[in-house]
Amino acid sequence: MTQLPDPVGNEVEEEGEERDMADAVEGRGAAGAAGAADSGSGGAAAGAGLPGARERWVRTGGIELCVAELGDPERPTVLLVHGYPDSKEVWSDVAQRLADRFHVVLYDVRGCGRSTAPQPLRGGFTLEKLTDDFLAVADAVSPDRPVHLVGHDWGSVQSWEFATVRRTEGRIASFTSMSGPSLDHFGHWIKGRLKRPTPRRATQLLSQSLKSWYVYALHTPALPEMAWKGPLGKRWPALMERFEKVPGGDYPTSSLPRDAAHGAWLYRDNIRSRLGHPRDDAFAHCPVQLITPTGDAFLSERLYDDLDRWAPRLTRRTLPAKHWVPRTRPDQLAAWITEFVTTQEEGDPAKAVAASGAYADRFGGQLVLVTGAASGIGRATAFAFAEAGARIIAVDRDAEGAARTADMARLIGAPQAYSEVVDVADAAAMEKLADHVEAAYGTVDVLVNNAGIGLSGSFMETSVEDWQKVLDVNLWGVIHGCRTFGKRMAERGQGGHIVNTASAAAFQPSRALPAYSTSKAAVLMLSECLRAELAGQGIGVSAICPGLVNTNITATSRFTGVSADEEKARQTKATRVYGLRNYPPEKVADAVLRAVVRNQAVVPVTPEARGARFLSRVAPRALRAVARIEPPL
Amino acid sequence: MPAVTSQNPAAAGAFGARLRGFREVQRLAYECAEAVAAQLKPGVTEREAARMQRVWLRGRGVRDWFHLPFAWFGDRTAFAGFRVPLQFFPTGRRLEPGMPFILDMAPVHRGFTADIGYSGCLGLNPVHDRLMADLEAHRELILREVRERRPLREIYEDVERLMVRQGHTNRHRAYPFGVIAHKVDRVRERRWAPTVFGFGTQSLKGLASDALHGHREGWSPLWSPYSFSDHPPQPGLWAVEPHLGFRGTGAKFEEILVVTDSKDPQESAFWLDDDLPHVRRWQEEKAG
Numbered sequence: 001m002t003q004l005p006d007p008v009g010n011e012v013e014e015e016g017e018e019r020d021m022a023d024a025v026e027g028r029g030a031a032g033a034a035g036a037a038d039s040g041s042g043g044a045a046a047g048a049g050l051p052g053a054r055e056r057w058v059r060t061g062g063i064e065l066c067v068a069e070l071g072d073p074e075r076p077t078v079l080l081v082h083g084y085p086d087s088k089e090v091w092s093d094v095a096q097r098l099a100d101r102f103h104v105v106l107y108d109v110r111g112c113g114r115s116t117a118p119q120p121l122r123g124g125f126t127l128e129k130l131t132d133d134f135l136a137v138a139d140a141v142s143p144d145r146p147v148h149l150v151g152h153d154w155g156s157v158q159s160w161e162f163a164t165v166r167r168t169e170g171r172i173a174s175f176t177s178m179s180g181p182s183l184d185h186f187g188h189w190i191k192g193r194l195k196r197p198t199p200r201r202a203t204q205l206l207s208q209s210l211k212s213w214y215v216y217a218l219h220t221p222a223l224p225e226m227a228w229k230g231p232l233g234k235r236w237p238a239l240m241e242r243f244e245k246v247p248g249g250d251y252p253t254s255s256l257p258r259d260a261a262h263g264a265w266l267y268r269d270n271i272r273s274r275l276g277h278p279r280d281d282a283f284a285h286c287p288v289q290l291i292t293p294t295g296d297a298f299l300s301e302r303l304y305d306d307l308d309r310w311a312p313r314l315t316r317r318t319l320p321a322k323h324w325v326p327r328t329r330p331d332q333l334a335a336w337i338t339e340f341v342t343t344q345e346e347g348d349p350a351k352a353v354a355a356s357g358a359y360a361d362r363f364g365g366q367l368v369l370v371t372g373a374a375s376g377i378g379r380a381t382a383f384a385f386a387e388a389g390a391r392i393i394a395v396d397r398d399a400e401g402a403a404r405t406a407d408m409a410r411l412i413g414a415p416q417a418y419s420e421v422v423d424v425a426d427a428a429a430m431e432k433l434a435d436h437v438e439a440a441y442g443t444v445d446v447l448v449n450n451a452g453i454g455l456s457g458s459f460m461e462t463s464v465e466d467w468q469k470v471l472d473v474n475l476w477g478v479i480h481g482c483r484t485f486g487k488r489m490a491e492r493g494q495g496g497h498i499v500n501t502a503s504a505a506a507f508q509p510s511r512a513l514p515a516y517s518t519s520k521a522a523v524l525m526l527s528e529c530l531r532a533e534l535a536g537q538g539i540g541v542s543a544i545c546p547g548l549v550n551t552n553i554t555a556t557s558r559f560t561g562v563s564a565d566e567e568k569a570r571q572t573k574a575t576r577v578y579g580l581r582n583y584p585p586e587k588v589a590d591a592v593l594r595a596v597v598r599n600q601a602v603v604p605v606t607p608e609a610r611g612a613r614f615l616s617r618v619a620p621r622a623l624r625a626v627a628r629i630e631p632p633l
Numbered sequence: 634m635p636a637v638t639s640q641n642p643a644a645a646g647a648f649g650a651r652l653r654g655f656r657e658v659q660r661l662a663y664e665c666a667e668a669v670a671a672q673l674k675p676g677v678t679e680r681e682a683a684r685m686q687r688v689w690l691r692g693r694g695v696r697d698w699f700h701l702p703f704a705w706f707g708d709r710t711a712f713a714g715f716r717v718p719l720q721f722f723p724t725g726r727r728l729e730p731g732m733p734f735i736l737d738m739a740p741v742h743r744g745f746t747a748d749i750g751y752s753g754c755l756g757l758n759p760v761h762d763r764l765m766a767d768l769e770a771h772r773e774l775i776l777r778e779v780r781e782r783r784p785l786r787e788i789y790e791d792v793e794r795l796m797v798r799q800g801h802t803n804r805h806r807a808y809p810f811g812v813i814a815h816k817v818d819r820v821r822e823r824r825w826a827p828t829v830f831g832f833g834t835q836s837l838k839g840l841a842s843d844a845l846h847g848h849r850e851g852w853s854p855l856w857s858p859y860s861f862s863d864h865p866p867q868p869g870l871w872a873v874e875p876h877l878g879f880r881g882t883g884a885k886f887e888e889i890l891v892v893t894d895s896k897d898p899q900e901s902a903f904w905l906d907d908d909l910p911h912v913r914r915w916q917e918e919k920a921g
Contacts, residue, residue: 379800383880401798408800411760412880552797575790579858584802586880 050092050106052099058107060136061129066114067107067137070099076173076345077142078102078337081134082326083153083180085228085236085260087113089253090152093330094337101338102148105141109133109155111262113255125265127161127183127274134162138171146173148341149286152326154266156180164282164310174344175284176337178291179323181303183270185310187278189303208300218267225261233257243297245538246327247493287313289340291333293321315340316361320599321495321538328538329494331443335365356413357387359593364389365415369437369444371424371481372451374401376551377501380589381448382406386414388593393437393444394419396451416441424451424477434484443492446596449481450501452520454553456570456633457560459514466560467515474519475526482530486539495538497596500527504547504609507616509627520545524602531601540599545613546588547606548581559633570633577633651819652891654745655870656906659889663909665689666736666751673755675730679704679723682736690740697826699739699746699817699836707732710752710883712807722831733761733882739817739872741826741833746817748872750887751910764877764884767799769915771875772886772904779892779902785862789813792875793858804878805885806858814873816843816854817889866892866902886911 053068068088078098080091088106095104110133111117111125118124138147149172151159160182162168163175181189193205218224227233233256240246288311292301301318308314317336321329368385372378373394379401382392386409394409394417396402402419409417418441422433437444455462455470478500489496503520505513524543531541554574559567583606591605604613615623669685686702705712706726710733715721728734732755739748754761771792778788792813793803805813820835827834843854853861856871874887889905 375797383800387880404798404800408763408879411763552794555794582806586802 050089050095053095053106056140058136058140061118061132063110063118063133064116065107065110065133065137067105067141069106069141070095070104071102073103073141075101075103076341077138077145077147078104078341079134079138079141079147079149080104080106081149081151081155081159082106082109082112083151083155083157084263084266085252085256086153086155087253087255087259089113089251090324090326092251094150094326094333097330097334098337102341103142105137105147107133107137109158109263111265112259113253117262121262121265123269125262125269127158127270130158131162131165131168134158135168135171146171146286148172148174148176148337148344150176150178150337151180152178153180153323154263157183160185160282160284163284163286163288164279169285172286174287174289174341176289176291176340178325178333179293179296179299181299182282182310183274184278184282185307186303187275189306190275191278192306204300204302208303211298211300214298215267215271218264219271224264228260228264229257233260236260240324244322244324244328246324251327282310284311284313287315287340287344289315289317289336291317291319291325291336293319293323293325295320295322298323317364318362320362320540331492331494332366332445339365357384357389359388359597360413362388362597363446363593366390366445367393367442368446368448369393369395369485370448370450371395371422371477372501373405373419374398376553377546377549377585377588377592378448378450379405380585381450381592382409382417383412384586384589384593385446386410386412386417389413389415390446391415391441392417393441395422395424395433397421397423424449424480425472427476427480430480430484434488437485438488443488443494444485444496445489446497446499447481447485447489448499448501448592449478449523450499451477452501452503452553454557455515455560456512456557456574457515457562458511461561462515463560466558469558470515471519474516475522478523478526482526486530486534489539490534490537493537497540497542497599498527498530498534499542499544499592499596500524502527502543502545504545504604504606504612506543506545508612508623510631511627511629512631512633528601540596542592542595542600543602544588544592544595545602545604545609546591547583547604547609547612548578549583549585549588549606550578550581551585554578573633651745652905654743655747655889658740658742658745659747659749659906660908661693661695661742662690662738662740662747662749663751665693665738665740666749667910669736670734670751670753673728673734673753675728675755677728678725679706679709680725682706682728682734683723686736686738690738693742695740695742697741697820697822697835698828698831698833699741699748699820700833701828701831702736702738703831704737705735705883707734708881708883710735711802711878711881712804712883713881715807718809718830728755730756731758733758733884735883735885737885737887739836741820741822741836744819744822746820746836747889748815748817748874748887750874750876750885752884752886758882760879760882761884764801764879764882765911765914766918767801767877768875768884768886768911770795770799771877772912775873775875775890776902776904779866779890780898782865782901784864785856785866786858786860789856789858789862796875796877799877801877801879803876804883805874805876808874808876810855810857810859812855812857813875814856814871814890816840816867817870817872818843868892868894870905 050068053070055068058065058067082088082090088108091106098104108115149159156177157180159175163172193201237252241248290304319329363385368390370378370382373382374396382394382405386392392409392414394402394405399421406417406419420433422429452474455466486498500523502524505517506520506524510517527541527543555571559570588605591603595603604610665686668689682704683702704723706728735752737750796803818839840854847853852864852867856862871890872887873890874885876885891905892902895901
């Protein structure tokens with residue numbers, strides 16, 4: 001063991017990864033006497049989630065911090081700070097994904113994991129002392145260059161302190177915050193709402209105060225410690241899996257009861273003092289990326305409404321997930337952290353996010369695949385996602401149109417856009433496409449099964465071939481899409497969304513469109529069933545039901561039972577009628593994005609579709625009467 | 634100068650002189666557009682840009698207008714959210730770096746009318762560049778189909794189809810009657826030339842009289858998507874203005890297409906002038 005004095009006078013011990021646990025516990029010596037007694041169990045599993053990590057110890061203020069490093073130390077340093085009740089292993093999945101691009105550093109916050117606890121505990125967890133710890137670690141792992149800070153939960157709370165106090169200025173290159181507000185900002189947020197409690201602001205305050213029930217509980221003496229070391233600690237992994245959908249496995253580590261018991265002092269030492277007397281100068285001195293999980297049971301999204309005031313260089317991201325995003329959404333976090341850190345490192349404002357659309361916070365960098373993307377609703381949907389900064393895969397039979405869509409998508413904000421030529425009705429081709437997409441671009445985050453063809457003509461005049469053709473594209477195309485891409489999405493287990501384009505014809509019967517309506521009704525029911533099946537895996541399924549939309553589906557529709565000339569004439573006539581109606585596909589695309597953001601099940605678009613949907617529920621006989629009318633074409 | 638009316642060679646000279654007059658005023662208008670575009674800088678409002686065009690043209694002898702100059706900035710180039718015609722008039726919208734703009738003016742000079750549209754952008758805007766490049770195909774398509782004597786309504790639909798295939802939306806549909814073009818003609822010079830809602834009364838009178846004649850003979854001076862445009866191109870001068878829109882960015886050109894009753898396809902229709910900024914731009918792109 002070598003003792004190296006580090007630049008701020010803290011002592012750093014370099015260790016090889018082969019060093020075993022018994023050694024580590026012994027090696028910590030007297031400073032960790034209290035911790036050592038507790039951590040016998042914690043030690044056994046610690047580090048299990050971080051294969052290939054190099055460990056070292058950083059001594060600061062009478063504490064020894066366990067620091068793990070991955071990746072090439074020459075690269076920019078990304079420092080991950082864990083929350084409560086966690087240890088650094090909460091980051092294991094994210095750290096592995098970042099390690100090939102960055103020098104990734106994790107440490108156990110004092111009193112957690114394999115770091116030792118302060119003696120006495122009371123007063124040992126103030127934000128000032130946590131800032132000392134951060135500076136010691138940062139100076140040890142990256143003495144010459146500022147670090148990119150990433151914090152989750154209490155890791156984010158303390159990182160806000162690091163990012164807003166003067167003495168860390170120049171040591172932080174960027175800060176990514178998730179699920180942890182600055183206590184100072186939080187204090188001002190509460191004060192503002194108490195001072196001027198309009199109904200809306202009072203509701204916000206009440207809602208957050210209900211979500212904070214555990215904070216009050218942690219302020220009771222001794223009881224939380226007893227609970228954590230007793231039944232709660234034992235049941236915690238099962239509770240996390242049940243309520244927070246955190247996948248089981250090697251996390252939480254066995255040091256959890258001790259981490260959680262010590263961590264209670266984070267609340268007791270800081271909450272009352274900071275919320276009561278928030279600092280007025282808590283302005284971030286580095287660029288901040290805020291990742292807000294929308295399903296967080298402990299923190300309201302409204303907490304960050306005024307954040308632009310405190311962090312002038314703010315990038316917002318939202319993620320449909322629960323509180324423990326480092327466990328449940330590692331791919332998305334790694335992608336956003338990589339993009340943000342890279343942008344700061346390159347320092348080229350021209351390369352910063354150009355996406356201007358609404359929902360850019362939600363879809364930035366996500367992979368979106370749209371079928372039938374060469375025209376109409378598919379193309380407009382691809383463009384809308386492109387404007388929100390998503391990566392686009394435009395799939396269509398029409399190679400030229402798909403390529404054009406991808407090309408234009410790049411112009412308006414898609415960081416990458418590709419076109420693929422596939423017939424969605426071809427099962428083997430779809431399977432091949434799914435393999436290719438997975439290998440070349442990654443797992444699809446949003447799948448839009450939009451490809452469809454029109455077919456008009458009475459049932460008796462519709463041939464078997466016509467039926468097969470329309471069902472192959474409209475229904476089987478959706479089935480193949482959900483089977484291939486949906487399966488991979490579910491296997492990844494990190495959420496996603498599937499949008500299927502049905503039609504108002506799915507609930508409006510009509511004598512003119514029997515085959516088309518049948519196929520679309522099937523798509524609607526398929527979507528509803530799939531939604532039920534995938535709900536538990538964080539994957540939403542939406543069915544979009546547009547009415548008459550001005551696209552070229554009318555020009556390519558087949559009209560059965562009439563001559564070729566008559567068919568052409570009817571196509572022209574239908575196109576003119578749809579043109580006069582002139583409902584733009586862009587509005588359907590907006591509805592698609594909204595449906596994904598809000599996770600809506602069935603979305604009728606256009607007034608006639610909403611009317612038909614309403615009537616189908618309250619007055620189906622009226623719809624049946626409408627169905628008997630022969631359309632004047 | 635091609636001889637335009639094979640039936641009456643004596644009239645060719647007079648017709649040629651007339652075309653020269655129209656060509657001169659069209660060039661003057663494009664000169665104005667380029668001069669004003671060169672002066673645009675961040676912070677200029679649409680009203681100021683419109684006034685700059687008006688002052689420039691008045692200084693060069695323009696006294697009457699087919700319509701007063703328009704200027705559209707930013708997403709107003711794509712007529713985003715336009716519901717009533719009053720929204721076409723210049724507003725206090727300020728130009729910002731990277732913003733597209735369109736200058737549209739129709740001066741009457743010595744009795745000859747021009748109606749031009751000039752699209753540009755302040756600095757770099759790749760979407761605008763793409764729109765400008767895509768307009769070239771429309772100029773070719775319109776000329777080809779007019780020479781084929783296709784009904785105007787069908788040509789209109791073909792242009793719209795091409796726009797949709799290119800991924801754009803048809804924004805000339807937002808103009809009054811959704812026109813892609815309208816007829817222009819000589820205007821009598823008066824000492825007092827009032828305008829109504831931005832349109833010169835003399836020109837409106839000409840248009841109304843054309844509409845009346847056309848109504849009797851089965852044609853219309855407005856080239857629209859509606860059934861009153863379901864007729865072959867009527868000889869005369871048409872100010873053609875295809876207008877593309879793509880998600881908050883719009884681009885157009887507007888220039889005069891000469892339609893004659895000649896049997897020779899080359900002479901039956903031609904663009905009044907091929908030496909215009911947008912045409913030069915396409916040629917430079919091809920050369921480069």
